[in-house]
Amino acid sequence: MHWKEDKLVDKIGKKGAISIRNVTKIYDPEGVNVMAVDDCSLEIAGGEVCMIVGPSGCGKTTLLNAIAGFHSITTGEIYLDGELLCGPSKPIAEQGADRIVVFQHGALFPWKTLIENVAYGPIVQRNLTKSEALDKAGQMLSEAGISDTIHKYPGEVSSGVARRAEIVRALINDPKVLLLDEPYRAMDALTKSIMHESLLEVYDKTRVTIFFITHDLEEAIFLGDRVVVMTTRPAKTKVILDVKIPRPRDYQVLSSEQFRLLVTEVKGAVHEEAIKAFEAGERELA
């Protein structure tokens, strides 16, 4: 049955559909059960940019960790293109190059140069020979606007360049889903805007499914096809907002009437949850 669905998916050319069904996650750090995610369901279509917005520590990252296979889920199921990633029979998903994570603090290997970092996936999966992989990495980096610094180490380049290279390192593997965990959190507004434009450019080229966690509402609306506002812990979907701003988008969008209306529409919901989270005053979970 599964392979039929796969064929279908290939035909439409929209791989990377994620289906989160009634997922609950209970942590048990000190013998006290903490519910991080409560009966959360979400359908993400292949090729969609799905932005997850919610207060700090609400359980967004728990969902991402479950999809990526870093953590188990307690109940519920998660499917990728109709195939079970994790569920009652296997609480923890297998990690694989079809779902690649870009981390909050960046995880380029500091001991490899940018080009070696990017070439790492194809080399380690033995999809390409070393020299082929390096050629392709160099080409993809230069398409992403990085050419002078490809032989530098991550510690030598700006955070903007490093983060862009990290996204290229993910894309070279042609993943079904890109999982981004607040990748632009620590950046200044100017760098952030450049990052946004380059991510949009990448998306327009690849149409990869993007699962993007943020607590910046404007970022979410600017980048996303859909914005999912989560409640404070335990996380549930509170509001789902369809963003019908046509692509390709550029920075003009930010000053448009449509954009402002969308922001106003959900700002209240986000603010309400932020206050609840603040009052709960608990530490973030992993």
Added chain:
Amino acid sequence: MTKNKSPDASIKAPTGIAMTLYTVKKSLLTPTPYLMFFGVALWLFTYWALCEGWKLPRFNKLPGPVEVLSEWMSRDPDWGISMFSEDYHNHIIVSCKRIAISFSIATGIGVPLGLFMGWSKKFRDYSFPILETLRPIPILAWVPLAILMFSGLETPVIFLATLASLFVTTLNTLLGVDSIDESYFRAAKCLGAKSSDLFRHVVIPGSLPFVFTGLQISVGVAWFSLVAAEMVSGEFGLGYMIVDSYMNITYVSMVIGMLTLGFAGWVTSAMVRWAGNRMMQWRVRALALEGR
């Protein structure tokens, strides 16, 4: 791994002798060499003043710096040991050989042991209690057992000099593996790395900074366990020379031996530091940008 080509061909970094000259010139403009010189001078003066200048009680029996230096430089030393005596050269050569062998054995066993202990929880559970129990035992206490365990004169010496550095290297490597950020493991697995790849591409390079800190300490530890180790040998070696001079009440030679050993230790740790920097260009360059 590819060799790093300079990305901007128009600006060429100086190489070889030009580079060395540049670094020397640059370092002369910093306070470092002058502070080092001043520090040594201050220490020498205090030493001199205590022993030879003011001749304070207790200190007046010690060999002072003038006495030691003139003996050290003498072509015809009163106590048989100076820069020009063959025995002195032999002591140095023999000790350096022993350190080279011990340090190589300690590194060859200690680094892999530490990596595996950090890598495999099971292996660590097996071996950690033993390591922690053996580690605090002083080298001197091992001397009789070493003589019983090994035949000949050389093997027990090597064993004793190896032991202390082995523990230092193992523990530091283990801590190095622990220090690696979890997200590097996750990132590598996301990119399709298997267990063996993780070991080669994350565990080894990620722990290198700690490994080299450990190796710097361990080479020093090897030197200072040498005195205990060479008590066994009965001939040659700086440690033996120190013990022998003490037995023969030739304190001037003893101090010469101590200073030589200290200096040799400094040189070897500098060599380890240099090797570490060569192997961790990524770290050197990132630290340089932070102004360190």
